[in-house]
Amino acid sequence: MKTKLKASVLGLARRAQRLVPVPPGHGVVLCYHLVGAETGSEVDLAWDPFRRHLDWLVAHTDVVPLAEVLRPGPRARSALTFDDAFRNFRERAWPELRARGLPATLFVPTGFVDGEIGSPLSGVDRPACSWSELREMQAEGLAIGSHTHRHPNLRRLPRERVERELATAQERLRDELGTAADDFCYPQAKHSRSLAGAVGRHHARAVVGSGRHVRQGTEPLAIPRIPVRAHQHDVAPLFRRGLWLEEWVADTARQYR
Ligand SMILES: [Zn+2]
16 A cells, blocks of 8 residues: 555656756766666666666766766766665676776665675665675776665664764775775665764765755755666656656655655
């Protein structure tokens, strides 16, 4: 019932998208999870649409590293981010990105790679990348960000456990990859102003949900992203208005859970 309600609200938001008056910003940060993994998950985008996304992005935007999306440029900018460090990223998305010379950021829940927690995506039973795979991809140009250690809802944790999550993840990244992460991604996209203070002590930048475009004045500790869902075969509509209503609705509801 809850899922049905969610689906119809999101469907309504999708239909109302063309009425959104907000003009496009100068950049869009896309959030992918799985590509062609055939899990049936709502964030598992099929292979052909993924390749068409990349075709469109290269033709119509400058695909830049996450840090650069904040700077306005002559063309629309896009940044590619991938969450949860599934081995699927290593097997499917990364070889394709590499072949096209496109930058990307992978947000890694370090406890998933360590085998301390199961899949960060409920209902998706897929393995994580190994540390050696992550080292290999890092050497090939992949940017690696922190996604905490155990992927909890940080809003529900007492302050000292939030601190431990952030510090442990940085320590594991430093130990295994030789460098801590500048970029951070809130697990389950649960964020808040008070969490931003703690996050800012460990990281230079953080991404949140919200469905908005990046524009002049976007705060580095609250860089908005638009998650790509399985039905999003065409990426172009995400760039036409400055607010992607479907994600804005989902993100607003998410902050109350
Ligand atoms: Zn995640």
